[in-house]
Amino acid sequence: AQKVTQAQTEISVVEKEDVTLDCVYETRDTTYYLFWYKQPPSGELVFLIRRNSFDEQNEISGRYSWNFQKSTSSFNFTITASQVVDSAVYFCALSEALGTSYDKVIFGPGTSLSVIP
Amino acid sequence: EADIYQTPRYLVIGTGKKITLECSQTMGHDKMYWYQQDPGMELHLIHYSYGVNSTEKGDLSSESTVSRIRTEHFPLTLESARPSHTSQYLCASSVHSPGANVLTFGAGSRLTVL
Numbered sequence: 053a054q055k056v057t058q059a060q061t062e063i064s065v066v067e068k069e070d071v072t073l074d075c076v077y078e079t080r081d082t083t084y085y086l087f088w089y090k091q092p093p094s095g096e097l098v099f100l101i102r103r104n105s106f107d108e109q110n111e112i113s114g115r116y117s118w119n120f121q122k123s124t125s126s127f128n129f130t131i132t133a134s135q136v137v138d139s140a141v142y143f144c145a146l147s148e149a150l151g152t153s154y155d156k157v158i159f160g161p162g163t164s165l166s167v168i169p
Numbered sequence: 170e171a172d173i174y175q176t177p178r179y180l181v182i183g184t185g186k187k188i189t190l191e192c193s194q195t196m197g198h199d200k201m202y203w204y205q206q207d208p209g210m211e212l213h214l215i216h217y218s219y220g221v222n223s224t225e226k227g228d229l230s231s232e233s234t235v236s237r238i239r240t241e242h243f244p245l246t247l248e249s250a251r252p253s254h255t256s257q258y259l260c261a262s263s264v265h266s267p268g269a270n271v272l273t274f275g276a277g278s279r280l281t282v283l
Contacts, residue, residue, distance in 0.1 A: 087271070091210075097259065097274040141210055147270075156217075157202075157272060158228075162210040 054079045056146050056160035064166045065134050073129045074164045075144030081105075085147040086127045087121065087157070092140040096168075104126065134167045141165070172196045175260050175275035181252055182256045183283050190278045192260035198268065201243040205229060206257040206277070207255060250282045 057080040065071045077086065088100040101111065103120050111118045115132045131138055144160040173194040182188055182280070194201065204217040204227075214227030218237040233247050243262075247254055258278045263270035 089272075089274075094276065095257070096276045097261075097272070099271045099273075102271060125270075143212065156214070158214075159204075159212040162236075164210065 054081075054146060054148050054158050056144050056158055058142075058144055058160040058163045061091045061161070062164045062166070064168060066089065066131050066168050067136060068132060070132050071134050071165065071167075073131075073142050073144075074162060075127045075129065077125050077127065077144070077146045077160075079146060079148055081148045083084060087145040087147065088118065088127075088129050089143045089159075090140045091162070097143065107119050111135075126164065131165075134165075136169050139165060139167045171270065172259060173273050173275040175278050176260075177278060178276060179279050179281075180279045181283065184208075184251055185250075186250050186282075188247050188250055188280070189262075190258055190280070192243045192245070193241050194243075194260075194262045194273070194275075195241065196262060196264075197240065198262035198264055198273070200263045201237065202261040202263075202272065203233075203235060204241070204247050204259040204261065205231065205239065206259055208256075212259065216245065226238060236257055250280075252282045255280060255282050 057076045076124045084105045086103045089097045117130045119128045134162045141164045143162045147157045176191045199220045201218045204212045206212050207213050213229035215229050215231040216235040218224050224235050235245050250260050260275040262273040263272050
């Protein structure tokens with residue numbers, strides 16, 4: 053069965069601290085995609101990153117970085133020097149093959165991040 | 170600015186009423202989706218569509234129905250709303266091409282049934 057687990061329900065950090073959001077996934081597919089989305093208080097989910105199962109290179113984008121490890125089925129997200137604007141709910145998601153068009157996106161339960169000034 | 174629009178943003182209605190949540194996108198995306206987000210934040214896929222005249226049920230059983238008569242429009246209807254339908258409903262769309270597609274989400278419709 054396909055599943056995404058985000059064990060951290062809520063995290064609070066003080067501004068400028070680094071924070072890592074954990075994501076563990078389960079899938080029987082050998083080809084799949086992983087995503088992170090951000091949902092700020094306004095409610096609209098915003099895409100952050102997509103990674104396919106053949107690309108285990110870590111990625112850095114400004115203060116954001118992602119660590120993909122197939123051996124542990126994890127796709128963790130780190131925010132460096134957190135800011136108040138980072139306060140949001142963050143969702144990890146998995147897209148598995150449905151036929152050949154990767155239609156089904158399964159979301160984890162989300163981690164609510166609060167950055168305290 | 171979002172290219173996918175949901176109306177109404179907020180709706181409070183009484184039990185037994187029929188409601189339709191509207192979702193429109195201007196990006197020409199073939200695939201559209203409805204997710205239900207419960208108060209615990211988790212998102213559940215309730216309906217999706219590959220294109221005009223295509224609709225499929227998602228993982229979470231829902232009493233709602235959808236239609237896809239036009240590419241840009243994917244409304245969700247509840248024939249008789251109940252308090253258990255109280256939730257946030259998120260519409261999304263994506264292009265139709267091989268490989269995993271990034272979802273573009275609307276701002277959501279928050280439904281409260283009294």
